[in-house]
Amino acid sequence: MNDQSNIPVTFEEIPFADLHISDLNPRKVVNEASIITLAENIRAYGLIQNLAGFREETGVGVVVGGRRYRALALLQDDKRFQTVTVNMAPDQATAEYWATSENAQREALHPADEIQDFGAMEKRGATVADIATAYGATEAHVYRRLALATLPCPVIDALRSGDISLSNAAAFTISDDEKLTLEVLENVRGVGESDHRIKKMLKPDAIKDSDRKAVYVGLDAYKDAGGRTSSDLFADEVLIDDPAILDDLFGKKLAEASEGLIAEGWKWAEPINDSYIGWYQIDEMKLVRIYAENGDLTEEQGEEYDALAELAESDVLDDEGQAKLEALQSILDGSFTDEQKAHAGVLVYVDSRGEVQCETGLIRGTDKKAAIEAGVLAKSNHAGSSGTKSSISNKLRIDLDRIATGSRQHASLRDPEMLLALLALQLSGKSGYTNVLGLRETEVPNVPTTEMAGYALDERLTKATRPAKFGSDMGRVFRAYKAKGPEFIMEEITRHLASLLMVDEDLGETIDKAVKTDIRENFTPTAANFFGRVGGPYLVNLWCKLLDLSEDHPTATTFAKLKKSEKAEKMEALFGDPEMRNAHNITETQAKRIDTWLPEGMV
Structure with a gap:
């Protein structure tokens, strides 16, 4: 067959029961969920494009429209679709040509055109569900396209011309300042800028709602104080647009938490803006630590604690077991006496998860004499010592x-x-x-x-x-x-x-x-070149800092019980063994912290 322009057009009304998918039809793999969506579209708007078929020995084989045929099969409870109009091929050669050509020549709608059409449909009164049905798309997809439809026309035009990518265009949706949007567009047009960079250019001071300060303060409290937010639909996050308000609320709430600790009997409580407090900060502040009066576990309780801690380490501990472990840990941790609190204080901070943490039992230099006289703090045997001795020896410092x-x-x-x-x-x-x-x-x-x-x-x-x-x-x-x-x-x-x-x-x-x-x-810290040459408390503090752990977390307490050599080996594995990181579910942020960490004095 040489002249495809003279193919006769013949339509026949064929009972659906007489139709089947022809072996000539090239589409063999289909997405069942998309067939269901297409069926909903056909039920709502009818069959817009006819099937094409060829009469075979067993009936009419569908050579074009395999997805439509499968969708119609789901609609046989509707009399409208029990008989189907089919464009019939006059011979097998034509049927083969149609089967190949129809799929090969199909071209998806450009995202810019789809975005503008979605927006136009919404303006005409179509709901998200209507648009989703018409396009055979999910409602989530429609919502994202409608968010893009609100962008200034130059941004959509830049997407259509290929000057920016679809994800670049999505980054512009966080802006409500059209003038700034267009200025940024001109700066990034055709240069392949990252989405993150575009967002920072549009809102350089914005903070994510997952930021520790935002989590601690709470979005409702932030909004009640007049704080503005904007949504990044494509990253599924909320942006804090008034960081000054957030900082003010954060400071006030942390100060209130500190006042609450003073009310509990501590001599002082100081709020700290950092997300972690290590021994070196305590050393710099010339603070001396005292410890709570430890409790003792019975032999039976000790065995139960070890078993529960092992389950917690493997992340298989249920809620009941976690509650038991915390109760046993509380006994072990003991508590500070009223006399200890009367001479000591607390550093209060919010960790990376937005939770309040406390470094308790800290005595200031000005309070040391009274604490020693009260028997709360043991007198130092080292003349001239005014603080915690550094865990880094002089020999190790020379090597570093x-x-x-x-x-x-x-x-x-x-x-x-x-x-x-x-x-x-x-x-x-x-x-x-x-x-x-x-x-x-x-x-x-x-x-x-x-x-x-x-x-x-x-x-x-x-x-x-x-x-x-x-x-x-x-x-x-x-x-x-x-x-x-x-x-x-x-x-x-x-x-x-x-x-x-x-x-x-x-x-x-x-x-x-x-x-x-x-x-x-x-340089990569190892047991030989660093970890084995510092003290156990230093390693425990570092372990907690790198993994965002509180001191009483089971993973932290289990690590603290290890021998010093075992601690050093485990730290070396954390820095160099991917399997170790996988076992502890290391996040991207934690991995970056580990990969860039250096001993103090080297930074």
Whole structure:
């Protein structure tokens, strides 16, 4: 068959019972849910497009309209669809052509056209359900398209022309300022900007409703105070548009929580704006911790506690078991006496989940004498000690400094011109008494005493140069060396200058910014190079901080019971073993915190 333009058009009314899907029909896989939706559309609006068929031995085979045929099969309780109009192919060759062509030539409506049509239908009075039925779409899809239909026309035009993506267009729906919307559109048109960046340009100060402050204050309280919100339908979140109001409410509510603790008998309670308080903050505030009078579990209670804690660790503990575990933990934790409270205070903060947490039993320096006299605090045997001793020993601190130096040297290899400029700075005398480079016989240490455990540098910083043999002709050695060419010479200068880098803090910050020094690019904390060299309480605090755990959480208390070596091994696994992270259901935020964490003093 050569001339497809002269195919005769023949329509026949065929009883549905005489129809079947022809083997010529190419559509073999269908979505049953979409067939149900299509059936609802046909019941509401009728069969807009006829089936096409070919008379076969067993009846009329449907070659075009397989989805419509399947939808009609669901409508046989309706007399309107028990007889169907079918466009009949005059021969098999035509039927084969129709079957292939109808599916191959189909083109989906452009999202911009669909958005504008949805909006036009709504303006004509169509409900979301009506639009969903007409398009065979879900109501959720219609709601999203209608949200896009409210965008200024230039945004829809940019989507149609391909200057922005559909997800870019969705990002614009958070804005209620048309002038700003159009300004941002011009800035991002055709540059492939991320959705997140567009949202930040439209609402730079907006805060998500999942933010800890928003969770703690509550959306209702925020709105009652006059706070405005906007919805990001596509990200299924609410945005806080007045962060100043939220901050004010947050501060007041946290202050009220602090006052409540004072009413319970604590000498003082100080609200802290941070989402976590570690031992180092307590140390900086010159606070000394005392502990509650611990309770004791019977042997039977101890066995039950261990069994429940193991179930909690595996996330299989039911509500009843959780309640029992908390009751036993409360006994273990004990409580502070009235006399302890009279001399100590509390730091109050809201964690990343929006829940109030307290660091209790903290004595200020000005209250230490009275606390010692009252027998609440033991007198220190170390003269001159005014606070908690750092968990990082001097030897470990030297090793961490070497790692930081090595990381800076590693990064500086990326910028040979900067290294030459530093060399010129020192040789010119401009740096005064400050040595920028270690131009002496002594090396600048960049390898810790634990050597390369969890630590890796560019091999150019660790590769030793083979010296000339004793008694060699140095003129000949130099000529051979120089003959290797300027590129080789520059590489040698670069690697050796980098290995001699030993700048002070101010210049170091400038260099780090220029070469993008990232200590974690070279250093991963391990049991050998760090965790096994600090105390158990430090590891417990760090474990809780990284995993967003309160001190009494079963995962935290189970970790605290481990031997120090076991704690160190578990911390190493948390930093380097994907299976360990999966076992603890590490979130994206927690993973980022772990992957960027550094011991204090290295940041």
